[in-house]
Amino acid sequence: MPETVISAQNLDLTFETNDGPVHALKDITLDIAEGEFVSLIGPSGCGKTTLLRVIADLETPTGGTVSVNGMTPDEARLARAYGYVFQQSALLPWRTIEENVALPLEVMGLDKATRNQRIVSNLELVNLTGFEKKFPWQLSGGMQQRASIARALAVEPAMLLMDEPFGALDEIVRDHLNEQLLKLWAKTKKTVVFVTHSIPEAVFLSTKIVVMSPRPGRIHEIIDCNLGTDRALDIRETPEFLRIAHQVREGLKAGHSYDE
């Protein structure tokens, strides 16, 4: 039995806004084991991004506890236990691709030789060898997002937290990056928490799908989903894939995600 790396117990988070309190997360209890690929799926406002940000210590919960790698989120962040990939690449425009990948390594205070070695290996991992000297704005959206994944991996974290990383890309690029991400996951064996609102993306990538529902944000259902390690895109036409996708959709429906 693999070890639990992320454990949330009865998490609550209420934002105080000018329109009164907003209950973003309610009574979230979730365990994620090492090496799992867990997708958080749900409509806008269901708290899936907020949950990821709580795990990353970018938000502080108002109730309950989280442990990441046996530490508090704060300790885990300072120990660089995770790499975070945002909705946009958030590459710094004044840095070249290799300098962007070097950014977290500079913050960590690694020496130049180690930095260079990690730049080379991680850019190779996301197929961006040859683009080291380019500036982010000279690359396509898909390449930018791959560079930001390389930057997250360069930290050599135990887990990857991904917040709709392909949400801003077109579907063809997204399919391609999904395949690449799956290969990357098989190769690196990292734990991945992946926020999405695409059902096919969630089913294709995940070992476990967490269906969330809005107002207040809570977990509606957790669906196991293991389609084997070497999946290709055409697995999406198999009955097993369609069955799980249907189950996810039913879960979203039952959680009032399709209500106006």
Added chain:
Amino acid sequence: MSVFRPNWQALMSLLATLYSLTAVPFTDSMGSGTPLIVVAILLAGALASMLRLSFALEAAVLTLASFGAAAVLIGGLADAFGTASRGYFAALGAAWLLGWRLVTVLSGDGSRGSDGGGGTAIIVPALFGLWVVILWECIVRGAGVPFVLLPPPSAIGLKITNSTSILAADFKQTVLKAVLFGYVVGSLTGFLVAILADRFRFFANGLLPIGNMVSALPMIGIAPVMVIWFGFDWQSKAAVVIVMTFFPMLVNTLAGLAASSDMERDLMRTYGATHWQVLLKLRLQAAMPFIFNALKINSTLALIGAIVAEFFGTPIVGMGFRISTEVGRMNLDMVWAEIAMAAIVGSLFYGALALLERSVTFWHPSYRR
């Protein structure tokens, strides 16, 4: 395809040239032969530019015709102050229209779907400036505008070449001492205080209203006070410049430090970066366009501040001192010589900053290639 390509500048030029023949001679000293030369040049230029010529040939013809005619017209003003006839000004207008046509051709004619090559970015404004000077010279001398009202550029140029030592001393006093010192110190303290105010928020809350008030103080009001505090020499002028440049830099740097996005700051947070790491690697870089904005604003403010401050007591040297005393002595050519120097120094200062800005903030969407 016809060999003719009429354009309105050439047509108007043609009409003006023909009209100028009704008031020959142009000036008292020109006689009646020279106007015919001018008219011949202008007619040739106007007619040639209406033919379908190659780009280079048309540009060459227009340059020769417009500047050739202008040169003869300026020459005809010798010993003929204020005696120009209607015909003179009509011919001047015709030459200017050919110059306009030249600029239009160089700018790509609007119809070629281009804005010309890299060279035109310098040539076109230079031609424009040259024509301003030519018109200024000819109108002032031709119409006999009093010297006190507006001296001709040739007199200003003569004054500049004849008084280089005075101008150099004034430049040294005002620009190299007061402006440069005040600019560097004012901008630097504004920048450093912004860094501190950003780190310690209470500092910003207390300081910004006071800074706001200081920046609203009229320079005319503080300059005499600074003279009393810091003496007659350049130090009091530098103090005025410091007061004027400090606040734009403070406000712009503070705004710039807030320019990085939430996502970028979150990113640095996930790396466990310290305040100073975030500042150095992210926020100061993102603030660079704002900081350069302040540097450019300050470059003009500093020059204005130092010159005006010299109106309130100064040793007998300095650009502002010279302007205020020479105005009193009706030596307007000296005043204009100082104005010209201030304009050149200010433009070069600004231009150098703009070039530096391009190389530092090359990544900004407005400069990307």
